[in-house]
Amino acid sequence: MHIGVDATTWQNKRGYGRYIRALLRALLQIDSVNHYTFVTDTALEDVPDGVEMKLIKASAPTVTAAASDGRRTLRDMWQMSRGLSDPSFDLLLFPTVYSYVPVLSSARKIVIIYDVIAEKFAHLTLPSFSARMFWKAKVAMGRYQADSLVTISDYSRQQIIEYFGLSLDRVFVVDTAHDPLFHRLNQPAVTPHLQSLGFDADKPSVVYVGGFGPHKNLEQLVQVFADLAGQSDFADVQLIMVGEYKKEVFHSYFKVIQAEVKRLGLADRVIFTGFLPDDELVVLLNLASVLVLPSLMEGFGLPAIEAAACGCPVIATTASPLPQLLGQGGIFIDPARPNELHDALTQVLKSPDLRHRMGQAAAAEAAQLTWEASARQMLSVIEKVAPQ
Secondary structure (H helix, E strand, O other): OOOEEOOOOOOOHHHHHHHHHHHHHHHHHOOOEEEEEEEEEOOOOOOOOOOEEEEEEOOOOHHHHOOOOOOHHHHHHHHHHHHOOOOOEEEEEEEHHHOOOOOOOOOOOEEEEOOOHHOOOHHHOOHHHHHHHHHHHHHHHHHHHEEEEEEHHHHHHHHHHHHHHOOOHEEEEEOOOOOOOOOOOOOOOOOOOHHHHHOOOOOEEEEEEEEEEEEOOHHHHOOOOOOHHHHHHOOOOOEEEEOOOOOOOOOOOOOHHHHHHOOOOOOOOOEEOOOOOOOHHHHHHHOOOEEEEOOOOOOHHHHHHHHHHHHOEEEEEEEOOHHHHHHHHEEEEEOOOOHHHHHHHHHHOHHHHHHHHHHHHHHHHHHOOHHHHHHHHHHHHHHHHHHO
């Protein structure tokens, strides 16, 4: 079978970009029967061996053009649609509805929808009315054309089925996992770059990893941290906020968060690292006291799994699959109740024994998730959807 893959978001550095790259690499390692063609509008790096490439000319790559406040041109979308409508494709895989375009072909179609965050928190993720309408139309067309939908957790599957009123047999789960690079280090040492940013491994540290969208609930995190930072027991605790904020294509609240940090007098206690490559992020997560993910909703919460794999305790939102995935490796809080986040941070930061027990449990739970298992789930979906 000839499978065409929309690879326009292969280079993305966010969670869905990590998911796409890891899943497809693992899938290509176990699938020796099917032939894959990556259809893309920009040159790609680190493409697995054996993949055929089909480059479509575009005025701007999808990974930047399909921003929260932007839009791909009709010409670019038409060109990509034509490329993906190649009659030689038996099946088409859209690794994210974010880059989906309608296609005119008889090929079977699988579309991945990660969550319903943009639907439930539309004003927090898509700032303009036109962006919300365009997103709504794109997702509707993707659902209509898809023979099957895939998502990344049982939690997201239930949310998608309920929100869109879909039948159970239309939506499948293909789990995500952490890169093997994320693991416990024997003797983690602060890198020169982390040191230059002001990170001090001798001080307790609360770490956040992710985007700066309003739905990430970071104002609450900063305000709770400000209250803790004013207490003598936590006089030396640092807050490390990791995430791209200079070239972000999604709706960003970074300036609001930065202003809140200054207003609360925390400029010397909060570090904005910007994007961190994985080799430095692994070190940071090995040295961190706790990772916090206080989002209003997470379809999966990959940073929490990466932290868990490094033996780092996790405090995360209950509006996610993380309570089921991490068990005793995390403390799970209602994102609408800042007192729960405050209490959880107090418990973890005050007790080395609790941090040790949570870190051990978190690492054990994270070890259960592998990309090979995820690839086999995807291959099973492909076989079910494949033309008979």
